[in-house]
Amino acid sequence: MIPANAPILTAEQMVDAEQAVFASGVSQDELMERAGEAVARETARFAMGRPILILAGPGNNGGDAYVAARLLQREGLDVSVVATGAPKAGAAERMQALWHGATTSLYAARPRPVLVDGLFGTGLMRPLERGLAAVFADLCAQAEFTLSIDVPSGLDSDTGADLGAPAGIDVTLALGALKPGHLLDAGLERCGRILLADIGIDSDTGWRTAGRPQLVTPHAHSHKYSRGLVVVIEGAMPGAARLSALAAMTAGSGYVVLAGEKPWQGGPDALVRRAFGTSTDLAEFLEWDRIDAVVLGPGLGRDGNADGYLRAAFAAEKPLILDGDALSLLGTNAASWLQSRQAPTWLTPHSGEFDRMFGFDGSKIERTLAAARATGATIVHKGADTVMASPKGAVRVLAGGSSWLSTAGTGDVLAGVLAAQVAQGSKGVQAAEAAAWLHGRAARLAGPAFYADDMIKHISEAVGECL
Numbered sequence: 415m416i417p418a419n420a421p422i423l424t425a426e427q428m429v430d431a432e433q434a435v436f437a438s439g440v441s442q443d444e445l446m447e448r449a450g451e452a453v454a455r456e457t458a459r460f461a462m463g464r465p466i467l468i469l470a471g472p473g474n475n476g477g478d479a480y481v482a483a484r485l486l487q488r489e490g491l492d493v494s495v496v497a498t499g500a501p502k503a504g505a506a507e508r509m510q511a512l513w514h515g516a517t518t519s520l521y522a523a524r525p526r527p528v529l530v531d532g533l534f535g536t537g538l539m540r541p542l543e544r545g546l547a548a549v550f551a552d553l554c555a556q557a558e559f560t561l562s563i564d565v566p567s568g569l570d571s572d573t574g575a576d577l578g579a580p581a582g583i584d585v586t587l588a589l590g591a592l593k594p595g596h597l598l599d600a601g602l603e604r605c606g607r608i609l610l611a612d613i614g615i616d617s618d619t620g621w622r623t624a625g626r627p628q629l630v631t632p633h634a635h636s637h638k639y640s641r642g643l644v645v646v647i648e649g650a651m652p653g654a655a656r657l658s659a660l661a662a663m664t665a666g667s668g669y670v671v672l673a674g675e676k677p678w679q680g681g682p683d684a685l686v687r688r689a690f691g692t693s694t695d696l697a698e699f700l701e702w703d704r705i706d707a708v709v710l711g712p713g714l715g716r717d718g719n720a721d722g723y724l725r726a727a728f729a730a731e732k733p734l735i736l737d738g739d740a741l742s743l744l745g746t747n748a749a750s751w752l753q754s755r756q757a758p759t760w761l762t763p764h765s766g767e768f769d770r771m772f773g774f775d776g777s778k779i780e781r782t783l784a785a786a787r788a789t790g791a792t793i794v795h796k797g798a799d800t801v802m803a804s805p806k807g808a809v810r811v812l813a814g815g816s817s818w819l820s821t822a823g824t825g826d827v828l829a830g831v832l833a834a835q836v837a838q839g840s841k842g843v844q845a846a847e848a849a850a851w852l853h854g855r856a857a858r859l860a861g862p863a864f865y866a867d868d869m870i871k872h873i874s875e876a877v878g879e880c881l
């Protein structure tokens with residue numbers, strides 16, 4: 415479980431936030447006391463009287479651990495500390511000096527039912543030393559409950575890269591803000607349940623986890639056009655475009671058109687079909703001023719026809735959602751194609767498509783932001799950790815969704831849900847966040863082992879939860 419609408423800060427941003435707290439008159443010791451109090455409170459809640467082993471590393475993460483040890487002992491709990499080295503000068507050293515209970519070295523440590531991991535937090539700079547990682551993993555495996563302070567030790571807090579973190583952590587108590595590493599890459603599987611403790615730092619940021627959108631019921635005078643008109647362009651593999659179109663219908667659009675050379679005639683009668691002969695015909699149709707959003711890419715194909723449709727969609731200057739084959743056609747030229755567009759664009763690549771289009775380095779958040787800035791488009795970088803970024807720097811992350819979403823066609827469904835949000839007036843990363851949330855919720859409602867058509871039936875139920 416991941417907190418919704420929670421701020422996300424990098425290690426560097428955490429240091430800045432910490433400095434701002436110090437500048438306001440709060441001492442380093444006071445801030446560490448607050449962090450340790452939060453750790454002690456959550457640990458006591460889960461320990462329910464069981465003996466506790468606290469691992470204290472050499473940095474401030476270890477300092478938090480010493481505070482928690484002292485407070486838990488004061489509450490009468492049976493606490494033992496494992497010190498992995500002398501703490502660095504400053505608050506951590508002072509907190510260690512205030513700890514007067516049992517202390518052992520790492521290699522003499524005996525497992526206890528409750529384990530608190532205060533080895534390393536945001537200051538982890540390199541992989542855990544192998545012996546340390548092995549003992550930590552063993553203590554964790556033998557504990558009945560493990561809580562990590564701030565970040566599981568062995569997880570890169572900025573990227574989620576695995577630097578030796580064990581499996582089996584039950585709770586991670588994030589201090590002040592979530593870190594990118596909680597949400598990305600290996601972090602998704604290593605943190606257990608994530609809780610967020612307010613320790614009084616200013617975590618105001620444009621990066622946060624996605625939350626349930628607030629949608630509106632159509633007003634009394636709404637009509638099919640005012641509810642948003644979506645056009646989905648059908649290509650070589652028509653099934654994918656159908657999934658997008660049906661998803662756009664159940665996500666609240668007033669009018670959905672499936673446009674193709676010979677558009678599919680099955681399915682609901684409410685789905686409007688529009689045949690076009692050539693890309694010139696398509697370009698003319700897309701001039702229609704009723705159109706609020708266009709989806710291009712699901713099942714498009716990559717032949718000359720597809721290229722013509724892409725050019726027609728660009729020429730129309732309507733809000734445009736590009737997915738699948740449209741992304742492949744743009745390829746490494748995405749930035750130059752997109753920078754000239756006046757109307758808003760959303761790109762919805764999965765990681766393979768993203769990597770083929772863009773060569774940026776860094777965490778998934780940094781790479782997605784770089785792509786948004788380079789293209790001027792809102793990027794929805796899909797995956798178990800879906801990262802959404804706008805060119806202005808807003809970031810939303812939706813992580814920890816149903817792993818059953820890893821099946822064909824679910825990306826096409828997302829493109830349709832997104833088009834419905836755009837057609838109804840939602841903008842930029844807000845439209846992406848709403849679509850990703852509805853998509854994730856529909857997948858949960860569909861249960862296990864669903865296929866993409868199944869989840870479409872649950873989109874309107876997900877919409878109902880947001881009114």
Ligand SMILES: NC(=O)C1=CN([C@@H]2O[C@H](COP(=O)(O)OP(=O)(O)OC[C@H]3O[C@@H](n4cnc5c(N)ncnc54)[C@H](OP(=O)(O)O)[C@@H]3O)[C@@H](O)[C@H]2O)[C@@H](O)CC1
Binds near residue numbers: 472
């Ligand atoms: N910022 C805030 O607002 C607040 C922060 N708080 C807390 O501070 C934590 C961050 O503390 P931090 O910066 O001292 O880093 P931390 O993770 O304890 O470790 C750094 C130490 O480990 C060492 N080291 C690194 N990698 C290593 C490795 N692989 N193997 C071995 N050693 C390694 C490194 O030394 P080095 O060897 O690199 O010289 C250094 O000594 C944060 O997560 C939170 O818990 C709260 O108290 C209050 C609010």
Ligand SMILES: [K+]
Binds near residue numbers: 475532533
């Ligand atoms: K930790």
